[in-house]
Amino acid sequence: MSYQVLARRWRPKRFADVVGQEHVTRTLQNAIRQGRLAHAFLFTGPRGIGKTSTARILARAVNCPNMESSGAAEPCNECETCRALLEDREMDVIEMDAASYTGVDDIRRVIENCRLAPVAGRMKIYIIDEVHMLSRSAFNAFLKTLEEPPAHVIFILATTDVQKVPATILSRVQRFDFRPVQPVDTAPYLGKICEHEGWPAEEEALWLIARRAEGSLRDAEGLLDQVVSYAGGKVTLQAARETLGVLPGELLAEATELLVSNSVRSVPAYLEQLALRGVDYTQLLKDLQSYWMDLIFIKQGLPVKGRVDVEIEQMQKAGAELSVEDLFRLIRLAERLEDDLKWSTAPRVRFEVSFVRWASLDRVATIRDILDRLGTSTGGTAPPARSEAVAPPREAKTPAAPQSPRAATPSADAVTLDTLRQKWPEITAALRKRNQAAAATAEKSWVLEAFDGRKLTVSCTMPGKFATDSMKESFAHLAAAIQDVCGITPILVAGAARPEAPQPDEPAKPATPPSGDDLFSNFMSRFGGVEIDPNQAREPK
Amino acid sequence: MSTSFHSRVVGQREARARLSDAVRSGRVAHAYLFSGPRGVGKTALALEFAALLLCEREGAEPCGECVNCPASLALRHPDLHLIYPLPSKKAGSTEDDEREFAAVIATQNAALAKDPYTFLRPAKAKDVRISLVRGLIHHASMKPYQARRKVLIVLQADAMNTQAQNALLKALEEPPSNAYFLLTTENEGGLLQTIRSRCQRVRLAPLSSEEVADALVKSGVAGPQAELAAAMSGGSLSHARELSRDNLEDLQRRVIAFLRAAAVCDPVELRKVTATLLDSDQMPEQTALEFIGLLLRDVALSRIARNAARHPVTFRGFEDRIDAILLAYPEADFDAAARAVDVSADYLARGYTRDFVMFALAIRLHEALGPRTKSSTKQTRLDHA
Numbered sequence: 055m056s057y058q059v060l061a062r063r064w065r066p067k068r069f070a071d072v073v074g075q076e077h078v079t080r081t082l083q084n085a086i087r088q089g090r091l092a093h094a095f096l097f098t099g100p101r102g103i104g105k106t107s108t109a110r111i112l113a114r115a116v117n118c119p120n121m122e123s124s125g126a127a128e129p130c131n132e133c134e135t136c137r138a139l140l141e142d143r144e145m146d147v148i149e150m151d152a153a154s155y156t157g158v159d160d161i162r163r164v165i166e167n168c169r170l171a172p173v174a175g176r177m178k179i180y181i182i183d184e185v186h187m188l189s190r191s192a193f194n195a196f197l198k199t200l201e202e203p204p205a206h207v208i209f210i211l212a213t214t215d216v217q218k219v220p221a222t223i224l225s226r227v228q229r230f231d232f233r234p235v236q237p238v239d240t241a242p243y244l245g246k247i248c249e250h251e252g253w254p255a256e257e258e259a260l261w262l263i264a265r266r267a268e269g270s271l272r273d274a275e276g277l278l279d280q281v282v283s284y285a286g287g288k289v290t291l292q293a294a295r296e297t298l299g300v301l302p303g304e305l306l307a308e309a310t311e312l313l314v315s316n317s318v319r320s321v322p323a324y325l326e327q328l329a330l331r332g333v334d335y336t337q338l339l340k341d342l343q344s345y346w347m348d349l350i351f352i353k354q355g356l357p358v359k360g361r362v363d364v365e366i367e368q369m370q371k372a373g374a375e376l377s378v379e380d381l382f383r384l385i386r387l388a389e390r391l392e393d394d395l396k397w398s399t400a401p402r403v404r405f406e407v408s409f410v411r412w413a414s415l416d417r418v419a420t421i422r423d424i425l426d427r428l429g430t431s432t433g434g435t436a437p438p439a440r441s442e443a444v445a446p447p448r449e450a451k452t453p454a455a456p457q458s459p460r461a462a463t464p465s466a467d468a469v470t471l472d473t474l475r476q477k478w479p480e481i482t483a484a485l486r487k488r489n490q491a492a493a494a495t496a497e498k499s500w501v502l503e504a505f506d507g508r509k510l511t512v513s514c515t516m517p518g519k520f521a522t523d524s525m526k527e528s529f530a531h532l533a534a535a536i537q538d539v540c541g542i543t544p545i546l547v548a549g550a551a552r553p554e555a556p557q558p559d560e561p562a563k564p565a566t567p568p569s570g571d572d573l574f575s576n577f578m579s580r581f582g583g584v585e586i587d588p589n590q591a592r593e594p595k
Numbered sequence: 596m597s598t599s600f601h602s603r604v605v606g607q608r609e610a611r612a613r614l615s616d617a618v619r620s621g622r623v624a625h626a627y628l629f630s631g632p633r634g635v636g637k638t639a640l641a642l643e644f645a646a647l648l649l650c651e652r653e654g655a656e657p658c659g660e661c662v663n664c665p666a667s668l669a670l671r672h673p674d675l676h677l678i679y680p681l682p683s684k685k686a687g688s689t690e691d692d693e694r695e696f697a698a699v700i701a702t703q704n705a706a707l708a709k710d711p712y713t714f715l716r717p718a719k720a721k722d723v724r725i726s727l728v729r730g731l732i733h734h735a736s737m738k739p740y741q742a743r744r745k746v747l748i749v750l751q752a753d754a755m756n757t758q759a760q761n762a763l764l765k766a767l768e769e770p771p772s773n774a775y776f777l778l779t780t781e782n783e784g785g786l787l788q789t790i791r792s793r794c795q796r797v798r799l800a801p802l803s804s805e806e807v808a809d810a811l812v813k814s815g816v817a818g819p820q821a822e823l824a825a826a827m828s829g830g831s832l833s834h835a836r837e838l839s840r841d842n843l844e845d846l847q848r849r850v851i852a853f854l855r856a857a858a859v860c861d862p863v864e865l866r867k868v869t870a871t872l873l874d875s876d877q878m879p880e881q882t883a884l885e886f887i888g889l890l891l892r893d894v895a896l897s898r899i900a901r902n903a904a905r906h907p908v909t910f911r912g913f914e915d916r917i918d919a920i921l922l923a924y925p926e927a928d929f930d931a932a933a934r935a936v937d938v939s940a941d942y943l944a945r946g947y948t949r950d951f952v953m954f955a956l957a958i959r960l961h962e963a964l965g966p967r968t969k970s971s972t973k974q975t976r977l978d979h980a
Contacts, residue, residue, distance in 0.1 A: 056744075056772050059624045059795070101792040106768075153761035154729070187761045214789050273792045276624075280795055283622045284613060297613075318899040325896070332631055332800025332830070336784065399881075399940040400933075402829055403888040407895045407933040414899060 060275040064247055065107050067140070068128045072104045072111070073243050073271055074235035079108065081230070083127035086115055092228040094200050094209040096185075098216040099232025102272025108232075109181045109210040113147045114139050116208060117175030135175055145173040153184035158191040165199045168207045178207050185211040186218035193220050200226045234269025237261060243271070244278055248289055253282055255289035262294045306345040307372035309409075313384065314375045318413045325406050335405040339392040346381045346388075349373040353381075387412060469540050471505040477539050478502065484535035485528075491578035492528035499575075500525060503549040510536075513549030516575065522548055524579040600659030600668075603711060604639045605832055606806040610797050614644050615655040623648065624795040626767050626776040628752070630783050631799030634833030637779040638750055639711035640799065642668075645675055648775055649742040663742045670708040673740040677704065678727040679750035680720040712833050716751070723749060725759040732766045735774040745774045752778035753785030760787045767793045801830020811835055819844070826909050827889060841879050850886045851916070857957035858923070858964055869953045880949050881940060884956075888936045894920050895929035927964045935959035 066072045069079040078097075085091045095112075097105040114129035114136050115121055121129060129136050138144040150164065164180060172178040182188075188196070200209060200223065211227060213219060241257075241264040248255035263281065267274035277298055278289065285293035305328075312321055328338070348358045349369050358366060373381070391408050395401045474481070486493035499521065503511035512532070514525045529546040537543045604611060617623045627644070629637040643657065646668050651661035658664055666672040681699065699717050706713070731747050739745045749755065755763070767776055767790065778794060780786055808825035810832055812818060816839045823843045828835035849872045856868040872883055889909045897917050920927075939956040943949065 057622050057624075062769065101789040151762075151765040153758070153764055154732070156758070184761055184764055187758065270788075270792050276792070276795055279622075279624060283617055283620065286620075321899055322896050329801065329829075330803075332635070332798065334783070394934065394937070397941055398937050399944070400885060400888045400937060403892045404933055404937055406892050407929050410895045410899055411928075411930040 060247060060279045061102070061272045064275060066104065066111065067131050069108075069111055069115070070128065072108055074239040075104055075108065075232050078230045078232060082108070082112055082115075086121070086127045087125075091116070091208070093203050093207065094227040095211065096216070096219070096224065096227040096229045097210065097212040097232060098229065099214070100234055100269060101214055102267075102270035102274075103232045103235050104271065105212040105214075105232055106181070106183055109183075109212055110139070110147075110149075112210060113179040113181060113208075116177045116179060117144075117146060117172075144175075146175045146177065147179045147181065149181040149183065151184060152182050153187040156187050156189050156192060158189060158195050161188065161192040161195050165195070168199065169204055172206055176206070179210065180207065181210045181212065183212045184214075186213040186215040190220075193223055197222055197226065235267075235271045235274075236269070237264035237267075240264035240267060240271060240274050244274060247275070247278065251282075253288050256291050259289045259291040259294040262291065263298070266298055304368075306341055307368050309342060310345070310349070310369075310372040310376070313412050313415070314373070318410075321410060321413045325409060329402060335401045336392055336395050338405075339388045339395070343385050343388050343392075345369070346373075346385050349376070350378050350381050353378055384412065469505075469507075469542050471502060473540065474502055474505060474510070474536070480539045481532075481535050484538045485531055488531040488534060489528060489579075491575075491581075492531050495521075495524065495575045495579065496528070496532065501549075505544065508545055509547055510544035511547045511549040520576045524576045528579055600657055600664070602643060602656060604636050604643055605712075605810045606802045607636050607640055607799055610640060610799055611643075611656075613797070614640070615647065618647055618653055619655070623775065625770050625774065626794040627778070627797055628783075628786075628791060628794035629777065629779040629797045629799065631781070632801055632829070632831055633781050634712060634828070634831030634835070635799045635801055636712070636832065637781075637799055638707070640797070641748055641750070641777045641779050642670070642707070642711050645746040645748060645777060648744050648746050649674055651742070667742075667746075668708065670704045672742070674742045674745045675748070676731055676734045676746070677707075677748045677750065678723055678731055679703070680716050680723050680754040681727070682717060682719040683721060683724065713836065721754070723751070723755040723759055725756065725762060728755060728759040728762055732763065735766055735776075736771050739773055743773065746777060747774060748777045748779075750779050751781070752790070753780045753782045755786075757787070760790050764789055764793070802832060803830065804828075807832055807835045811839055823847075823910075826911070827885060838882060841882050843882075846879055846882060847886065850883050850890075853883070853953070853957070854887065854890075854960070857960040860957060860961035860965075865954065865957050869950060869957070872953065873949055880943055880953065884936050884940045884943070887956075887960075888933060888940075890917075891929050891932050891936065893917055894927075895933075897921060898929075924964045929963070932960055932963035935963060 069083055072079050082091075095109075097109060099105060111129060114131070115127065117135050117139075118129040118133055119135065120133050121127065131137070131140065135144065139147055148164075148167075150160075152160075164182075168178060168180065170178075203209065209227070211219075211223075216224075216229075241260045244260045244263060245255060245257070248260070259281065260278075263274055263277045266277060277294075281289055281294045281297050284297040308324060312318075312324055328335075349372075351358045352366060352369060353373070376384075387408070391404065394404060398404050482493050482497050485496055495516075499515040501513050501515055503513050505511070512525065512529075514521045526548050529548075533543055533546055602611075614627075627641075629641050631637055646657035646664060647653075649663045649667045649672055650657040651663055652658045657668065659668070663672060663674075667675050670677060681696070703717060728749070731749070735745060735747050737745070749763075752760075763776075764787075766774075770776060776794070778786075778790075783791060804822075804825040807828055807830065808821045811821035811824060814836075816824070820839055820843055821835075824835040824839040827838055827843070849868075853868045853872045856865045873880055890913075893909055893913065894917050897914075898921055935956055938959075939952050942952045942955075
């Protein structure tokens with residue numbers, strides 16, 4: 055007998071052995087006990103979590119003669135029927151590989167054969183694995199039988215890809231969704247295996263494997279196999295790290311630290327380390343994203359699943375200086391690079407150059423802090439600025455007159471409310487390039503209210519929620535426009551709507567009723583329309 | 596210990612040790628997935644492992660002398676089945692076609708047996724035919740003829756389409772006893788999770804430049820050329836071999852001229868330089884792009900690592916040029932530049948005109964490298980992803 059991998063040797067043989075799927079096994083066991091078992095099941099869920107195993111257990115439980123006497127709704131695994139099944143020589147349980155036998159003829163054969171009574175047991179059980187691969191006509195041919203099979207037949211369909219199963223099939227079966235196995239369940243289970251096999255195991259190593267398995271018990275067992283054969287009959291953290299090619303938390307923590315601190319000089323060494331390991335950069339980016347996402351959770355005081363305490367502490371340390379916003383930005387950057395890497399011919403170059411850039415981003419954060427400080431210092435002079443805010447910046451309608459007499463020339467670095475107001479014509483011009491409709495309403499009715507170096511309050515002079523909402527929808531464009539003109543990206547906040555009497559310099563407007571205006575501007579911003587003077591438009595005729 | 600066997604696997608000592616340990620301790624899993632970048636020795640290692648599994652003596656490496664070894668190393672063993680991407684079957688295939696097909700396989704196998712590092716997909720080979728996968732599963736169900744085991748290999752397994760991958764699932768999970776599946780892939784993401792989950796994974800890291808250069812010199816490449824190719828290869832022996840076919844030093848000069856013209860972005864000069872750059876019997880533009888990418892990487896890394904203990908450049912002896920670029924373009928956005936190079940490579944692969952692609956690249960590089968007037972805009976730009 056050749057060596058069997060753990061995943062096969064430890065295939066669960068009783069419902070109680072199936073890890074992390076109590077919601078399925080309990081339901082099935084109760085159904086068996088009460089004799090209310092359905093005639094068709096669909097087991098779905100990601101790879102390696104017990105779909106096929108549960109199907110086989112169910113098949114044995116149904117036919118096991120000792121089941122009723124035991125009362126536990128478990129197959130005895132000792133009687134002749136169970137043993138035959140375990141050894142795969144049972145006539146009444148037919149396991150079909152739907153991925154190899156996909157055609158309508160294969161299903162017709164099943165349909166014909168299922169009419170015959172079982173040979174030995176009570177029931178005839180068809181396990182149709184990878185059922186998502188059946189052809190369309192095969193599925194359709196199956197429908198009638200699946201709905202009303204002979205009384206002695208149970209169908210168990212199993213698939214990882216339930217999307218591909220037609221709705222007509224889904225509605226005829228009892229569906230069970232298997233859940234990814236949580237590391238909390240996986241790690242003790244691996245511990246149990248090690249104990250049985252007589253391998254001394256380090257707790258942390260088991261956790262590492264459990265996490266790396268990403269919810270699949272079979273993956274976990276495969277990894278354990280690998281670690282054990284590497285370390286020669288024991289499971290150590292060291293061996294786990296070396297064999298799995300895992301990106302241990304440290305590698306991710308190091309990346310995070312490098313991106314925060316000013317130690318850009320250590321970046322090349324880090325990148326070299328990655329290259330020597332032969333890291334899969336796409337995978338690394340994925341890991342970084344989930345690492346940062348979890349870090350955000352931790353920062354918000356939310357529970358993080360599947361990370362051990364030691365690791366969480368380490369994460370907190372690594373990301374101590376990062377704000378939630380920074381993390382979101384990093385995730386976004388990583389996500390975009392990951393997208394690029396899909397078609398890249400030189401992933402390593404792309405990753406390294408981008409990483410270098412991210413590592414120099416931290417200076418942005420420091421500049422931001424400076425801005426913050428500048429913002430609070432101008433905050434002291436805010437009241438006078440606020441009083442000026444009433445005068446809408448749209449006074450200066452043409453970009454030809456950017457200089458407003460009331461504002462002193464601002465320093466190049468510090469952008470203040472005055473600078474922004476002064477540059478408003480330029481900003482709207484930049485906005486026009488991005489979104490004409492937004493620019494049109496911006497010129498007419500948006501007022502820069504306050505700016506603290508970071509947060510820019512903009513309010514809308516037009517009454518109604520529509521106007522404010524449509525303004526908010528255009529904030530992304532406005533931010534980009536401000537970015538183009540002033541080189542900063544303020545956080546835009548909508549101020550309270552300030553319905554204003556129409557300004558004297560706009561006597562032509564009142565013709566439109568205010569409610570129509572709301573609708574109008576909303577339409578414009580939603581559909582990107584351009585305002586055309588009806589008189590002018592008519593002229594050509 | 597063995598006399599007639601010489602391993603053709605370059606480097607990868609750890610992975611080899613792991614596999615021979617598995618054989619020695621009798622803990623061979625029924626399915627292995629060899630993954631790693633191109634040209635690091637996945638096929639070479641898989642074929643050698645196959646020979647080891649079939650070898651009578653079960654030592655640390657195939658003995659090369661028993662009844663099985665010579666046949667399995669030549670890929671002619673009855674218990675060794677090997678499939679890979681092949682041109683798809685025509686609808687009304689005649690006997691001639693089939694014969695031609697068999698001939699393709701024969702040449703392919705011979706080439707592989709001779710040198711596992713230069714596996715080339717046959718022309719028009721898009722995927723691993725499902726009929727071949729079914730055949731492989733069928734072979735797996737038979738008893739071994741001669742050796743104690745059967746080995747079934749799928750090279751470039753990610754080239755199996757969804758049906759083929761699915762068809763393999765059951766066999767991969769619970770193969771008949773004594774059947775062993777070996778899969779190789781450059782792109783793990785191209786395999787179903789269900790496939791990956793059923794295999795023991797053997798990840799191969801890039802080779803060191805020394806290992807690559809060594810192997811190249813052994814195969815007769817001149818020293819400096821070998822070193823340059825090794826440095827550029829990123830640890831891929833196959834790639835280094837391809838690179839070493841171009842005259843790299845000459846190409847390097849032409850690339851530098853191109854970059855200089857791109858920085859100025861003078862159309863006339865650019866046309867001339869592009870013409871010289873592309874003037875070669877080989878197809879050097881992908882190599883040229885690679886060169887530009889690596890150079891940009893060197894410069895980007897040097898900018899931040901100026902005073903670091905180690906200067907992590909790909910191209911040794913280029914430090915002066917790198918410093919010159921850094922001085923000339925203090926504001927350069929290397930990330931954008933690297934992206935431009937990458938995009939160009941993609942365009943070339945899709946068959947855009949070479950001149951057009953290189954011209955567009957020159958303009959993009961000019962934009963990315965060109966000094967900017969506003970220093971503050973650039974830094975906060977990063978913010979707005």
